[in-house]
Amino acid sequence: MTESKTIAVVSATGAQGGGLVRAILEDPSSGFTVPAITRDTSSEKAKELARLGAELVAADISDEADLEKAFEGAHAAFCVTFSWAHFSPGKEMAEARNMAKATSAARRSKRGRRREGTRCRQWARVAVGSTKAS
Numbered sequence: 001m002t003e004s005k006t007i008a009v010v011s012a013t014g015a016q017g018g019g020l021v022r023a024i025l026e027d028p029s030s031g032f033t034v035p036a037i038t039r040d041t042s043s044e045k046a047k048e049l050a051r052l053g054a055e056l057v058a059a060d061i062s063d064e065a066d067l068e069k070a071f072e073g074a075h076a077a078f079c080v081t082f083s084w085a086h087f088s089p090g091k092e093m094a095e096a097r098n099m100a101k102a103t104s105a106a107r108r109s110k111r112g113r114r115r116e117g118t119r120c121r122q123w124a125r126v127a128v129g130s131t132k133a134s
């Protein structure tokens with residue numbers, strides 16, 4: 001039996017990530033499942049994603065440990081930053097770095113188990129070169 005692969009989606013309740021979450025959920029034959037990342041799993045938008053079949057995962061991109069848990073076991077991660085939330089280039093860089101480090105941690109963890117890595121794909125707001133697609 002083919003094991004499904006997961007794509008962890010940051011901004012799942014927003015416009016960018018929400019479109020990806022819905023596209024994955026609407027195509028069960030794709031072989032992908034989707035942990036939908038939100039800071040508030042009890043919000044109406046989050047509950048709507050759960051109703052559609054998403055697994056809700058609580059994480060804040062300012063918290064690297066949160067992200068490591070959220071990306072654990074994922075085949076890929078969809079990452080965006082939200083500069084308009086604070087208008088701080090330094091904070092945006094730190095948040096992008098958190099996501100890059102969390103994808104690396106997930107890749108190391110997966111390699112240990114199955115020699116298959118999580119890939120970092122950063123779309124939308126591309127913040128730093130170190131998180132470029134691999």
Ligand SMILES: NC(=O)c1ccc[n+]([C@@H]2O[C@H](COP(=O)([O-])OP(=O)(O)OC[C@H]3O[C@@H](n4cnc5c(N)ncnc54)[C@H](OP(=O)(O)O)[C@@H]3O)[C@@H](O)[C@H]2O)c1
Pocket residue numbers: 010011012013014015016017037038039040043046059060061062080081082083084085124125
């Ligand atoms: N929409 C577009 O057409 C478009 C086009 C090009 C680029 N972009 C860029 O893409 C990025 C996302 O835009 P969007 O339109 O998808 O925004 P959005 O619709 O406002 O959604 C952003 C979502 O991100 C989550 N979020 C915000 N801060 C977070 C944090 N600290 N940790 C974890 N999650 C957080 C929020 O989810 P929770 O409240 O559930 O945590 C929110 O639902 C922005 O940088 C934007 O400039 C957007």
